[in-house]
Amino acid sequence: MDLTRLTALALDCVAYGDGNVGVMPGLTVLGRSEKSDLEAYVYEPVLCLILQGSKRVSIGEQDVEVLPGNALLVSHDLPVLSRITRASAAEPYLALILTLDLSLMRGLRDMVGHDPVSGRSLTVSAA
Numbered sequence: 829m830d831l832t833r834l835t836a837l838a839l840d841c842v843a844y845g846d847g848n849v850g851v852m853p854g855l856t857v858l859g860r861s862e863k864s865d866l867e868a869y870v871y872e873p874v875l876c877l878i879l880q881g882s883k884r885v886s887i888g889e890q891d892v893e894v895l896p897g898n899a900l901l902v903s904h905d906l907p908v909l910s911r912i913t914r915a916s917a918a919e920p921y922l923a924l925i926l927t928l929d930l931s932l933m934r935g936l937r938d939m940v941g942h943d944p945v946s947g948r949s950l951t952v953s954a955a
Contacts, residue, residue: 860921864912873928876900881921882914
């Protein structure tokens, strides 16, 4: 997947500093110009597309490095440890975060049938 256009649009959104920028309801651009310390979070159900930079996310024994072009899928509220591992002022960490509506997702699952890929709460794959 070519992320060039999405990355340019995301850079425009965060051009005035680090932080989260709400583009529209349910869609956020996250930009960080520095690596971060290990921090504890509770991730809500989201689909997160990494555009630039990288981060490490841990839940229990599962530890994943999320790279540009990877999508991180979180299926329910989930306590994690996370840190941004690659970011700079010249090439900030950038991610598009789409909040998932679980009731809508369950309805779609019921309509198309249920074929679970894995029992994991957090999954990373190429976008």
